[in-house]
Amino acid sequence: MPADNDASHAALRLAQDLIRCRSVTPEDRGALDVVADALRNAGFAIERPVFSEAGYPDTPNLFARIGQGGPCLVFAGHTDVVPEGDGAWRHGPYDGAVDEGMLYGRGAADMKGGIACMLAATRAFLTRRGAGFTGSIAFLITGDEEGPAVNGTVKLLAWARARGERFDHCLLGEPTNPGRLGEMIKIGRRGSLTGKLTVLGRQGHVAYPHKAENPIPGLLRLASALAAEPLDGGTTHFDASNLEFTTIDVGNPATNVIPATARATFNVRFNDDWTAESLGAEIRRRLEQAAGNAVRFALDLHPSNAPAFLTRPDDFVTLVSDAIRTETGLTPTLSTTGGTSDARFIKDACPVIEFGLVGETMHQVDECVAVADLERLTAIYERVLEAYFSAARA
Numbered sequence: 001m002p003a004d005n006d007a008s009h010a011a012l013r014l015a016q017d018l019i020r021c022r023s024v025t026p027e028d029r030g031a032l033d034v035v036a037d038a039l040r041n042a043g044f045a046i047e048r049p050v051f052s053e054a055g056y057p058d059t060p061n062l063f064a065r066i067g068q069g070g071p072c073l074v075f076a077g078h079t080d081v082v083p084e085g086d087g088a089w090r091h092g093p094y095d096g097a098v099d100e101g102m103l104y105g106r107g108a109a110d111m112k113g114g115i116a117c118m119l120a121a122t123r124a125f126l127t128r129r130g131a132g133f134t135g136s137i138a139f140l141i142t143g144d145e146e147g148p149a150v151n152g153t154v155k156l157l158a159w160a161r162a163r164g165e166r167f168d169h170c171l172l173g174e175p176t177n178p179g180r181l182g183e184m185i186k187i188g189r190r191g192s193l194t195g196k197l198t199v200l201g202r203q204g205h206v207a208y209p210h211k212a213e214n215p216i217p218g219l220l221r222l223a224s225a226l227a228a229e230p231l232d233g234g235t236t237h238f239d240a241s242n243l244e245f246t247t248i249d250v251g252n253p254a255t256n257v258i259p260a261t262a263r264a265t266f267n268v269r270f271n272d273d274w275t276a277e278s279l280g281a282e283i284r285r286r287l288e289q290a291a292g293n294a295v296r297f298a299l300d301l302h303p304s305n306a307p308a309f310l311t312r313p314d315d316f317v318t319l320v321s322d323a324i325r326t327e328t329g330l331t332p333t334l335s336t337t338g339g340t341s342d343a344r345f346i347k348d349a350c351p352v353i354e355f356g357l358v359g360e361t362m363h364q365v366d367e368c369v370a371v372a373d374l375e376r377l378t379a380i381y382e383r384v385l386e387a388y389f390s391a392a393r394a
Contacts, residue, residue: 007124011378012103012371014038014116016096019105024083025147026057031079031112035141038119039064042126044139049159051151059144059151063160066126067136071168073388074138075118075381076153076346078145081107087365102368110362113369114173114377115141117357121381135389138167145342153342154305157349169316170352171384174341175359181373182328186354187317188237188310188336189343190269193276193301195283197222200296203260215262216250218295223248223264225290226283231270237310238271238336241279271336276304306340309347317353319391323383324355327376355380 014034021031036046044064052058065072084093084106091097093106103113122137140160144152177183199219204212223245231241245266252259270279280301291297311317313334324332332355346352357377361367 007120007378007382010123011116011120011374012098014119015103015108015113015374016105018079018112018116019096019103019107020094021079022094023080023107023143025080026059026144028060028079028143032060032062032141032143035062035079035115035119035139036064038123039139042066042123049156051155051159053150056148056150059142059147061143061152061156062139062141063156064139065136065165067133069135070166071388072136072138072166073385074140074167074170074346074350075122076140076170076172076342076352077111077115077118077174078142078152078342079107079112079115080143080146081110081112082146082363085365090366093367098371101371103371103374104366104368106367108361108367108369109175109357109359110367111173111175111356113374114175114356117374117377117381118173121378121385124378125382125385129389133389137385138165140170140346142342149305149342154345157345161349167350169388170346170350171320171381172341172343172346172352172354173356174343174354175356175362176335176354177356177358179358179360180328180330181358181376182324182330182332184335185317185320185324185332186336186338186341186343187313187334188272189306189308189338189340190238190241190271190336191274191276191279191304191308192306192340193268193270193279193304195266195268195280195302196300197264197266197287198298198300199262200298201258201260201262204258206256206258209258212258214258215260218291218297219248219262219264221295222287222290222297225286226266231268231279231282232273235271235273237334238308241268241270241274243268269339270308272308272310274308276301276307306344309344310336311347311351311353314351315391316351316388319387320353320355320384323380323387326383327380
């Protein structure tokens with residue numbers, strides 16, 4: 001059932017209201033108020049926990065639920081956005097302007113537009129179903145996804161769990177589509193592991209190399225060893241893991257001094273062949289083998305909260321795919337590409353998949369989405385709700 005005009009117009013208005021809140025992480029600037037007002041008017045009970053941790057900014061979050069029984073379908077997302085950047089925008093980044101069928105503004109794609117569609121679809125569904133609604137709908141919305149992700153979804157889930165909340169499935173509204181709405185569902189994400197490699201030498205004069213130990217050749221040797229062989233060949237649902245060096249630093253301003261240390265930082269996006277622990281062990285093994293007794297090094301692997309995970313294609317994935325196909329005519333690819341998202345936390349609470357708007361302009365100057373896509377995404381989310389709870393009644 002296509003979204004009615006009221007729901008379609010509501011999605012646009014809500015998206016504009018959200019964009020007009022300059023909610024650059026960790027600021028909220030009223031964005032969660034917009035979400036809370038929309039859900040409260042639909043009958044949801046609202047909670048607004050704020051989480052804290054030393055060294056990180058306090059972060060507001062929102063939890064909302066309507067219904068007490070199961071099954072419980074969760075909509076999840078974030079209202080925080082990245083800064084507007086240095087480039088000149090065609091329209092103000094926080095104006096929510098519509099021009100030639102496109103809605104402009106920071107967060108239009110990532111992911112205030114998606115949240116607006118979730119809100120509009122849910123309100124339309126509840127208006128239509130009324131007393132016939134059996135089950136529960138919940139919203140998990142954070143203001144800390146684009147930032148450190150310490151006081152956001154991971155703590156919101158723990159808070160909900162401590163209150164006895166239980167969820168059956170989650171739909172996260174990240175912008176999953178590369179170019180056209182309906183192209184792609186994310187059913188998993190690769191993991192992320194960052195490492196810092198330091199090669200130790202001995203400082204000295206370049207004219208007397210026998211009195212020094214240059215760490216740079218050793219660093220190149222170890223870096224080459226990490227990059228020489230692929231980590232794997234990919235798996236059924238994942239591309240091959242890739243290790244990329246992001247910086248190599250010596251920090252030596254003198255041309256006649258052999259430095260004492262040389263450093264490199266790398267990041268690995270890894271598939272479900274690995275855990276952070278097994279991958280770390282493999283990296284260390286390769287370094288030790290390449291170093292032998294000739295290169296002294298230290299390896300610092302950052303703690304990772306981003307494991308590889310997969311939601312196995314099941315009836316829920318099929319249900320969402322069918323809704324997308326009905327509204328767009330496209331059969332979505334089931335993908336695990338891209339970076340990390342808060343799905344890495346949600347997957348510990350319930351099966352989670354991601355589907356939202358087209359992400360082509362996210363984080364860019366002139367971030368925008370098609371108004372027609374807001375309408376279609378609202379219709380897709382409505383179909384998901386109708387099919388999900390119809391199946392529950394059967």
